Amino acid sequence: MSQVDTTPEAALPLTEERLAGTPSLAPYAGPAGGWGALKSVGRQLARSGAPLTGVRALLAMNQADGFDCPGCAWGDPTHGAAFEFCENGAKAVAWEATAKRAGRDFFARHTVSELLGWDDCRLEAQGRLVEPLCYDAATDRYRPIGWDAAFALIAERLAGLDDPDRALFYTSGRASNEAAYLYQLFVRLFGTNNFPDCSNMCHEASGLGMMASLGVSKGTVRLEDFEATDAIFVLGQNPGTNHPRMLGDLRRAAERGATIVAINPLRERGLERFADPQRKVEMLHAGSHPIAGHYVQPRLGGDMALLRGLAKALFARQAAGTFTPDRAFIEAHTRGYTAWREAVQACDWATLEAQAGVDREEMERLAEIYADAPRVIITWAMGITQHEHSVATVREIINLLLLGGHIGRVGAGACPVRGHSNVQGDRTMGIDETAPTWLLEALEARYGVPMPRDPGLNTKGALQALEAGEAEVFIGLGGNFARATPDTPRTEAALRCAGLTVQISTKLNRSHLITGREALILPCLGRSEIDRQGPEGRSQRISVEDSMSAVHASAGRLTPASPELRSEPAIVAGIAAATLARVLPRRGIDPGVVDWAALVADYDRIRDEIAAVIPGFADFNARLAAPRGFVLDNPARQRDFLTATGRAEFAAGALPEAVMHQRLAGRPGWLTLQTLRSHDQYNTTVYGYDDRYRGVKGQRRVLFVNPDDLARLGLRAGDWVDLLGEPYQGEEQGERRGEPRRAPAFRLVAYDTPPGCCAAYYPETNALMPLERVGEGSDTPVAKAVAVQLVPSRRLA
Template structure:
């Protein structure tokens, strides 16, 4: 483990630092001997899909493409360490609850099903038959199927997700909270309204042609490192890359490709971003309206001078609706408001607009810096407006690119993991399987927590993930889970959620993506869908970590047999050969016709994207342009207005806007280590990034410690996250940043995106209270 220190990082993203990190990961998990073979099998026709992010690989047939975080994910899954019932049972659950997320992860792979013993406060081994019988007993005893919650992680395969939603709907509920609810739900909802499909419209081929790439609220160097290869190639051929992000992030600045001998041997790197715009947290809608406002001016000037139009008027008239209302709204917008709320000068926005106006092929990418806001849906639709006005959708080298996280989060939604299923989909399920699926909407993530909190749900089943750590409002979420009669988690490794349990609790170990899935018909492939709608196969190459592991499809099938004795679905026959599952998927989803034939072709196939074809599946049959006001009513605005009026709240001082971020040694809630190399943080996680002038304004010296105190006016709960080291960083004044899940305690359950209900974790009003350094820091 690294020494706790703050040390400015001078190098580029990637490079030798990434290679050294890879070496440490392989040694840490004691897989060096098999590590090369395992890594070289990632994203290959006969190998496994990387269990990290959903960024696509070219045709899934390319030579090994280096990705530091992919190596971390593979190494963590292929580790030689084993979290057996004996290892875990050495500690009480109360003791394990006090461990760090990193320490829990470091125990290694789960090996056997476990049940919680409340008398001993420990987990013990349990047989699979007893585990399924326990779950079935609880489910069958419920007064209503809607009193069960079925969570889904984005790493679940298409085959497992399809069986899972089929079982749950035959059981009788649409309660499907999933990780999409907590990240890109605003992308799906916003794009569905704008262009008729809730997915991105681009492919990797478009990145080869684009001459301008816009990046909003995203840090690819940490969250999607393979994306840097595409950005590097675009930058080297002269494409303009405009980054709109509050924090200066090394991966958006410079990148040294570990596969480039010239860069590695010369110590060189490639400049990624040509223009970096550090807007303030939450200023994206104001920024976008400012850019569009100037595009309208440039278009009018072009008309006056007899030059080619800046707006694509033929596209606007033939393919869109709502232009006049949008133009009137934009033209009436006040530049002073745009500047104040974006945190950027007018001249900066004019420059961005002029670059976009001169570009022929524009791609817009975004991450959770856009979606995890109260007005996340509106921000996504403003990005769509920008591209629609220039005709940049359904055009080679251009389009929309929401960059999703989990490796199959998009595929799970395609398979029907959704609390608001379409009637046509339910009709097809009924026609194929002969049961009446539930027609009412189920619970999303926020709704599931509320239902458990209020006693309206008492069984919680999680297909992967780390619900207790990933969700907002930690005290409320934990109390809700602890009210349940039964909590069940399917997982590869022990995590925080396994320590936050109901009166009865089970942990069920499953195969990982890297492992051989042996069924009756032989070794099996699963399929996944990446963030650009490519569907391809994945087959593990490593021996399973334990003989007691089951695949996720088998877990679902055996649970269904135990719970639904009268079901006509041939559950166990389906999981003998996953081609059979894919044949059933084909019966339900028309776009999967010929599924087995297409997916077994090297590289797989791409699902149809109607918006990419300029076919608009919207009520009007056209793409919709939306006028949205610049937000001035968020929780941050309200808290800051009260502070300016002299209402100090529980803690005095200014109100800051806290945004949550990942460290570089982290993927979602999985903490691989305690370093955040590119931000200069080593051996620790409880840090708060702040502008040096803000720290000085508070009268605090460098290296001071503070507590974070929630400042939302409409929140009656006292929210505190204690003991954070202030770290001077290049971030707009008035904004601070800290890692999650440590800061999730500060996010009220009620503070979520309008319509999409995604937690507004990127804009939390907080005050800072001076604190003493923790004992361990003083000792160090």
């Protein structure tokens, strides 16, 4: 049964009355972590209604015989402690292990139209979904449906398409390797490569840039490299909020003398100092340890110019005899060095300074740190990848690492920090709209069925296909697609064009309310819950891959929220079996080519299939049994570069002609916006309304602006503004064509940001991002360079 909603006041709808209230806006004086983190964990466990269950789960999280954190993809140490979780992970577990339930009586009380008026936090605060649901348009409510009936409906709609490319299959990074493998196998047997996924919206540029430069699409460092490095450059990321366990590794590196450089437009407390909650003496005396010895704040989009300025300063030091590139490495393992060096030297300092928003002296200081460090790690996240020129910036990062021979050396390398816990593993398993030839050939060899060869649709293409009426069915394996994507009104309108939308989820979110003509919600087990399969009800384990390419097992410990819940592999297999029984015989193929029921009865069998198809997974089951699993081979660590030339490639691309802050210089009232998470948020999941480290309490509709910009625009901290974006264009925008995109009612907060740059939380500001404004080559939304105009709010004075 659904429980009475006891959600705290902070999770009430964002009404006019609540918007008009005064949130607490005060600078945060403490370190990241520390007592603040412990108090936050306690509050989240209490709010869950099942604090003891949550504590029991936390003690099993990230342990060798427990379950993997459902949050970020930071690596697990081989020397694990009894408490291997962070504040973020604790929030995720409390969110999943809640005692609250959103059952049939909840949906009987609330129409979809009513729920559309609730905000993200309140929707998910209703608790776990407990049974399959089908949307009834006549009553505007979800009603229960049996699993077999749900699978039959999906199968009927998919089999009724005149072209398999009219179906879209989205994947969230939460899905396990086993679920992802079954999903891509089913979809390709169905006949399409339409795999829009969360990678399209975050680290696509990292994979593309590294593949072009190094012949691999994954980072080249392992967690142990942080114990041996001399300098760490942290670019465009906020580990204190997005992957807090990274702070422990950064702190330990700083304690033993490594230099840490933070390069980020906002000053983030997690990059300044950190108090480790596991250090009793430090907690007792309210101590902390500094993280970054150097903090540089480029303007949004200025990272490539900053990196090129660093390189220019290094070449000047080389001429002065105070820096020597790793000539042996460059000559033996790389190509294109001379062309890159000439491109760097051709850039004048005035152009670099103007684009980066950082002066020459600062870039020269960074070059000094780099030159003095025998081993360098460069780590980055979405602050680098969500720009128009993000692929080129990633390649510039690799250029710098190649210059010093910092690839294939202990304590050095490239470290893109992925977001969700298995987003990297999903791509390894074949969730890729541009599937490599080797994967399709391996699948054909294993199953004897021709695989689709045409590239499929990514996230941008999927939305455009829905908008144009070229896609009819949308299935989402996890995530909150409607809120994760840009151009919110367009996205929602596009999803409503579908004939059928299917969401595989643990909790209610806004995507469930943006329905096609028909809609299903299929509730699944959470990562922390026991997964029993087969006639004997044997407990199963799944596997995930972290940012360091380590693959390890995960086995839930908690009793499932409902006996009606099914695992993601079981749901995928159920859809596949029902659909392919209708589709494959038409093509003269035996639908029994895959025994879906047998695979789900024992996940070891799924892993046997993975071992037969995916390189690096030989003896998968045996290797997964090791306490911390195993690490996938990365040829670049052995300086084996799988490029066309067999060498690592320097990239001599030109700087962008102008980045957004330069384009807006002559437009009064306009700023460059970056969207970001609050501290009470993970991806689109909003746990509450506080952002502790940025000093915000009880509010999410805030805009962080440089004080000088406020004065220049005639505004004051505390004023309310609407944010206007680029106008809608084209016939697909209908009546909105020519009007500016709008996000209403944001309270101004004076904050330490570069001039001309501002920041606000997503998904509230996703409405301002045009769908077509994407990275060159990556199609990733340009979420860190959004043009916005500040005007007095028409909702609040």
